[in-house]
Every structure is written in C-alpha cells, then in structure tokens.
Amino acid sequence: MTVSDGAGLGGLGFVLTALVVNLLYVRARLPLPMSGKGLDEVMDSLTAVGVAVRRPSVLAPLTWLCTTIFAAGLAAVLWESGQSPSAWALMGFGGVLMQNVAFSCVEALRFGLASAAAHDRGSTAGLWALSNVLFGFNQVFLATALVGFSIAGAETGFLPLWQQWLGYGSAALLFVSSSASSYNAAGTSRTALIGLVGWLGWMVWIVASSIALLDY
Numbered sequence: 001m002t003v004s005d006g007a008g009l010g011g012l013g014f015v016l017t018a019l020v021v022n023l024l025y026v027r028a029r030l031p032l033p034m035s036g037k038g039l040d041e042v043m044d045s046l047t048a049v050g051v052a053v054r055r056p057s058v059l060a061p062l063t064w065l066c067t068t069i070f071a072a073g074l075a076a077v078l079w080e081s082g083q084s085p086s087a088w089a090l091m092g093f094g095g096v097l098m099q100n101v102a103f104s105c106v107e108a109l110r111f112g113l114a115s116a117a118a119h120d121r122g123s124t125a126g127l128w129a130l131s132n133v134l135f136g137f138n139q140v141f142l143a144t145a146l147v148g149f150s151i152a153g154a155e156t157g158f159l160p161l162w163q164q165w166l167g168y169g170s171a172a173l174l175f176v177s178s179s180a181s182s183y184n185a186a187g188t189s190r191t192a193l194i195g196l197v198g199w200l201g202w203m204v205w206i207v208a209s210s211i212a213l214l215d216y
Contacts, residue, residue, distance in 0.1 A: 004073060009210070010065075011074075011210030012210045014070060017062050020059060021056045024056040071097070077158065078153060081156035086151075089152040091147070095143070106131060109131040133185050137178055139174040139199075140179075142202055143174040146168070147167070158216075166201055174198035178195075
C-alpha cells in the first residue's frame, strides 16, 4: 500500500467513524457543547445517561488515528508534488495534530461532567463551561489545517479550484465560530450554526481529498 492510498483510506475512515460517533452521541442523548441547553437540563441528561457515556469514546481514538494518517499522507504528497517543498503542508499537518489533542481533552471532560453530575453537582458548572469554550477554541485548529492544506494544494495543483475555495470558506466559518468561544461558556451559542456549516465543509473537503489521494 502506498502512502497516498493509506492516507486516502485514513480520511474516509475518519469521516465514517466520526458520523458513527456523532450518531451514538445523539442516540445516548448526551448534551453536546454549545447545544443551547441550560445547566439544569445538562445535569439531568448526564445523570440519566449512565454508562452510555462510554460508548462513543470507544471509537474516538480511531478517529484521531485516522485523521493523523490522512494528514501525514496528504502532507507527504503535497510536499513532494511541487517544484519545491511546501511549508504550508506542514501547517496543515500541525493543525490536525493540535485538533486531535484539543478534542481528546473535550472527550475526557465528558467523563468529568458525568461524574460531577452524579456525585458533586457543584463542580458541573465549571466543567461544562470549560468543555464549551475548549470545544469552540478547537475549531481554530481545523481552520489552520484547512488553510495550510488548501494553500499547499493550490501551489502544487493537487486540489481543484472548487476544493481550494471550499477549504478557505470552511476555515473562515470555523475561525469566526472559534473567536466567539468566550461568549459561549454557558452552552448557548449564536455562532453554533456557523461552526456546524464549517465542520460539514471540512468533512466534504476530507472526502474529496481522500478520493484524490486514492487516485494519485
């Protein structure tokens, strides 16, 4: 298996696993960051969810592994495709790594929230605020990855024009949503829809990049 094939499969594996994880979140009725729920409703949901909080987290490490494989392979292809190595590809790879680190902390905070809701509700408010703000700030790393990889893809001719602009547009939406994170500590966010659209653009961008890697 070539590097590009492995990266393409990693990208598609991430998208598929991420969709399954989000489906598990919804089915378990776990409160999501910036969902607009009040603190009392969040605590009631966390208390009722019980061991179901564990199920999505079983697959979460696989999503981080898949995105790292995808990003490393894409960076390698972009690095070698141009007339000279593209430092923008390293920016994209770094963005993915930082996103994985930040989101692993968000995922771990779910267990802190569930434990606090069941045993010491007084600490739930602080943990919920931390989870919301960190989730929001995490979006800037997705924006970093999209900008770096899209510029590198444009320089090398690896990405078509429509995908380059999809990357830039999605990055702009994610950056705007991330910048408003400090106002979303309570879980109510007027920019949540902006971030969601940017995230969906990121998913489409990964699928298109993965197909291009498999055809490379």
